[in-house]
Amino acid sequence: xxxxxxxxxxxxxYFPVRDGWSTKxxxxxxxxxxxxxxxxxxxxxxxxxxxxxxxxxxGRTVAGLASPTSGRVWFRGKDLATLSSGERxxxxxxxxxxxxxxYDSMNPRKTAFQMIAQPLxxxxxxxxxxxxxxxxxxxxxxxxxxxxxxxNRSRHQLSGGERQRLSIARSMSxxxxxxxxDEPVSALDISIQGQILSLMRKLQEESxxxxxxxxxxxxxxxxxxxxxxxxxxxxxxEEGTTDGVFSNPRHPYTMALLAxxxxxxxxxxxxxxxxxxTGDVPSxxxxxxxxxxxxxxxxARPVCSQQIPPFKDFRNGHRSACHFADQLQSMARxxxxxxxxxx
Amino acid sequence: xxxHWRLYFHNWVSVxxxxxxxxxxxxxxxxxxxxxxxxxxxxxxxxxLPPGMVNWMGTDxxxxxVFSRSISGVRVSLLVGVVAAAASxxxxxxxxSLAGYxxxxxxxxxxxxxxxxxxxxxxxxxxxxxxxxxxxxxxIIVAIAILTWPVIAxxxxxxxxxxxxxxxxxxxxxxxxxxxxxxxxxxxxxxxGPVIVSGTLLxxxxxxxxxxxxxLGLGDPSRVSLGVMLYQSRPFIQFAWWAALFPGLLIxxxxxSTNLVGDGLNDVINPQMVEER
Ligand SMILES: Nc1ncnc2c1ncn2[C@@H]1O[C@H](COP(=O)(O)OP(=O)(O)O)[C@@H](O)[C@H]1O
Ligand SMILES: [Mg+2]
Numbered sequence: 001x002x003x004x005x006x007x008x009x010x011x012x013x014y015f016p017v018r019d020g021w022s023t024k025x026x027x028x029x030x031x032x033x034x035x036x037x038x039x040x041x042x043x044x045x046x047x048x049x050x051x052x053x054x055x056x057x058x059g060r061t062v063a064g065l066a067s068p069t070s071g072r073v074w075f076r077g078k079d080l081a082t083l084s085s086g087e088r089x090x091x092x093x094x095x096x097x098x099x100x101x102x103y104d105s106m107n108p109r110k111t112a113f114q115m116i117a118q119p120l121x122x123x124x125x126x127x128x129x130x131x132x133x134x135x136x137x138x139x140x141x142x143x144x145x146x147x148x149x150x151x152n153r154s155r156h157q158l159s160g161g162e163r164q165r166l167s168i169a170r171s172m173s174x175x176x177x178x179x180x181x182d183e184p185v186s187a188l189d190i191s192i193q194g195q196i197l198s199l200m201r202k203l204q205e206e207s208x209x210x211x212x213x214x215x216x217x218x219x220x221x222x223x224x225x226x227x228x229x230x231x232x233x234x235x236x237x238e239e240g241t242t243d244g245v246f247s248n249p250r251h252p253y254t255m256a257l258l259a260x261x262x263x264x265x266x267x268x269x270x271x272x273x274x275x276x277x278t279g280d281v282p283s284x285x286x287x288x289x290x291x292x293x294x295x296x297x298x299x300a301r302p303v304c305s306q307q308i309p310p311f312k313d314f315r316n317g318h319r320s321a322c323h324f325a326d327q328l329q330s331m332a333r334x335x336x337x338x339x340x341x342x343x
Numbered sequence: 344x345x346x347h348w349r350l351y352f353h354n355w356v357s358v359x360x361x362x363x364x365x366x367x368x369x370x371x372x373x374x375x376x377x378x379x380x381x382x383x384x385x386x387x388x389x390x391x392l393p394p395g396m397v398n399w400m401g402t403d404x405x406x407x408x409v410f411s412r413s414i415s416g417v418r419v420s421l422l423v424g425v426v427a428a429a430a431s432x433x434x435x436x437x438x439x440s441l442a443g444y445x446x447x448x449x450x451x452x453x454x455x456x457x458x459x460x461x462x463x464x465x466x467x468x469x470x471x472x473x474x475x476x477x478x479x480x481x482x483i484i485v486a487i488a489i490l491t492w493p494v495i496a497x498x499x500x501x502x503x504x505x506x507x508x509x510x511x512x513x514x515x516x517x518x519x520x521x522x523x524x525x526x527x528x529x530x531x532x533x534x535x536g537p538v539i540v541s542g543t544l545l546x547x548x549x550x551x552x553x554x555x556x557x558x559l560g561l562g563d564p565s566r567v568s569l570g571v572m573l574y575q576s577r578p579f580i581q582f583a584w585w586a587a588l589f590p591g592l593l594i595x596x597x598x599x600s601t602n603l604v605g606d607g608l609n610d611v612i613n614p615q616m617v618e619e620r
Contacts, residue, residue, distance in 0.1 A: 065513050089519060096517055105510035109532050119518035170514065 003076070005178050005210050006039040006062055006095070011071035012234075013057050017285060030284045031057040033234035034071070039178065042208035046225035046242070048218050048257065052281045054234040055214045056100070059180040062212055063097045064088075093123055096171035100183040102163035106155035112139075112166055113151040119173045138169040143199060161192040165199065172203065180212045185220060197224060218257045222246060227317075230254045233284055233292045240318030250312070250320035250328060253277075253293050275299075275332055291323065299324065299331045350611045357610070360603020367597055371418040378411035382567050391583040403572075403586035404579040413589050416569035420597055423480060423553040423568070427487035428545035434488065435495025436531075436538060442496065443503025444526055453500070457493035465490045469552055473561045480563045483556060487549045498541055502534035536612035540605055547601035554594050569594045 014028040031054040039045050047055050060066040062073060064080060073080045075091050083091060099105035106115060116135045120126055126134045132151075139147035142165040155163060164184060171179050181200065185193040201224055204211060215221050221228060222242060229239040230253060238251040249255045256277040279296050282288055288295045294304035303323055312325045324331055351357055370377060380398075386406035394401040400409035442450040472486040506512065507530060515529045556562060557570025564571070569590040576586035 060513070063513075063517060065516060092517060092519055097513065099510040099514065101510055105514050107511040107515070107529055107533070110511075118515065118520070122519040122524075167514075170518070174518075 002041040004038045004040050007074040008037045009072045011035045012069045013061055014069040027285050030234050039210050044211040044225045046213045046221035046228045048215050049231035050281050053231050056182055059182045059214050063095050063180045093174045094176050095178045096176040097180045098167050098171050098184045101187050102167050105167050111152050111154050123174050138173055142169040160188050164196050178210045182214045233287050238320040241316050244318040250325045251322045252297050347611050351607050357607025360600045363600035371421045374418045378414045380408035380411040382412040382415040394585055400589045401585040409586050409589055412567050415567040416572055416590055419566050419568035420550045424546040424550035427484045427549040428542055430488040431491040432495050432542035434492040436499050439496035439499025443500035457497050460493040478561045478563055480566055487552050491545050506530045540609040543605035547598040550597050
């Protein structure tokens with residue numbers, strides 16, 4: 001098996017609840033609440049879940065931008081918490097991030113050139129004399145051509161797609177081995193999304209970078225990801241190979257996410273029973289007892305609110321934390337036959 | 344920046360403020376070269392002369408030329424206003440940046456201190472400080488700066504609190520930028536707009552405070568400031584009103600112009616839509 005680059009073990013990232021002036025409030029936002037994962041060399045691991053499920057916090061922690069409340073993050077076998085400052089610098093370079101909002105990820109006072117030149121000069125990637133050429137090469141690499149035309153543009157002189165290309169160029173500039181892509185296309189027009197996704201796929205194939213690819217849209221990751229991890233309220237509910245999860249979802253939440261973005265694939269949709277998601281994600285301050293999804297789950301039984309479902313393992317590392325992971329399809333069929341929402 | 348300035352010049356009130364301020368600044372810098380007489384020269388024979396061809400603004404109760412003294416007064420007032428505001432802004436920016444960026448205990452202490460300053464009547468504190476440490480221009484400047492930096496610090500802090508969560512700040516960190524670099528290159532330039540506006544408004548407030556102190560007899564006796572002139576001419580206002588009117592008018596103009604400029608800058612910076620358009 002190929003080398004594990006990033007390993008996360010039972011990661012918890014909590015934030016204090018700041019309610020105005022009161023400092024007595026000791027409740028916490030459990031943004032990430034016990035996630036473990038392993039990201040291998042040149043692998044694309046997708047993290048999918050609705051907004052507010054802790055995906056960004058997970059990504060920022062992996063990139064070293066947020067610190068764990070508990071649990072550990074290893075990079076190439078080294079615990080992040082114990083890195084020396086020199087090792088930390090290397091780590092910073094090795095794990096880069098592409099952000100959700102390409103507009104906000106550019107300093108309003110900087111030009112495209114300055115934005116790409118900064119990591120190159122700080123990390124002494126190229127000598128000063130080659131700086132412009134290297135920036136132009138990186139522009140070209142992400143499809144910003146002719147590069148000269150972009151050098152002096154600032155963020156308001158670029159389209160959304162161009163901004164995200166720049167963001168990608170910035171993350172690539174230091175030759176990382178891992179890129180955390182936090183919903184890199186969700187802020188873009190549908191027509192642009194495909195272009196950026198294929199750019200990311202191209203770069204990944206060329207440079208063998210590993211992606212931790214975050215998305216709220218399961219459909220987006222299908223053609224890109226090797227493995228998929230579904231998260232709900234800071235926890236993993238299902239994970240497996242992309243094929244396994246798409247063709248045989250083992251958690252009602254995953255089924256609901258699949259139903260939310262139907263895939264134009266007759267073979268897959270023929271035998272699929274739909275679960276429709278209603279309501280909002282509950283507060284991560286006080287997550288529901290038992291299975292966290294039970295408040296929105298159409299097939300929930302009494303046990304679901306009382307007992308935390310353990311993971312059930314299926315083939316190829318496919319696992320699901322649902323009490324009824326084995327009987328899902330038949331339960332969903334019953335649900336569909338008895339008509340919409342009869343409770 | 345070009346478009347910013349064009350926006351500023353769209354508002355004639357802001358332009359007027361800037362014009363007055365530039366004029367006063369010229370007077371202050373050229374100073375003695377413009378004055379027809381020595382501002383301190385006493386002439387028994389020329390006491391309390393009304394404005395005329397020789398003494399354009401008249402003379403005061405000791406026969407000193409009010410015009411020459413006013414020029415000197417503008418110089419002192421602007422000096423106090425600008426230096427006090429600059430010192431206060433500088434301290435406020437440093438403290439506010441560190442508190443906003445690093446948070447924690449330091450931030451907590453800063454916030455408590457600024458709260459204390461907000462409930463103490465400021466002018467009263469200035470009076471106490473200057474009375475304690477003798478009335479010199481330097482001490483007055485220090486007292487004003489001590490009083491006003493918390494305002495700038497709070498403002499800078501709140502800008503930092505919101506700007507430090509920007510994704511470009513995260514991106515800079517991933518680029519390997521140190522804390523110092525993130526503070527000075529990424530956040531501070533974007534936080535400066537509102538801070539500059541407040542700093543400009545402080546210039547007017549500082550000048551008013553200086554005038555107020557002088558009017559209470561806590562002005563620097565060795566320097567002719569507009570406030571000192573008001574203070575000295577007050578008892579004689581019935582037969583030499585011009586000796587009070589002109590310095591009073593100049594204080595008014597100086598404070599008004601800095602406020603107009605501050606407001607003008609605020610209008611330019613606050614919508615912050617210029618860039619987006
Ligand atoms: N810095 C923070 N301080 C407090 N709460 C936070 C912070 N960052 C995220 N959260 C909270 O943590 C939860 C998960 O957020 P996030 O990681 O952004 O989820 P996602 O990216 O899946 O939408 C949300 O409830 C969010 O409000
Ligand atoms: Mg997010």
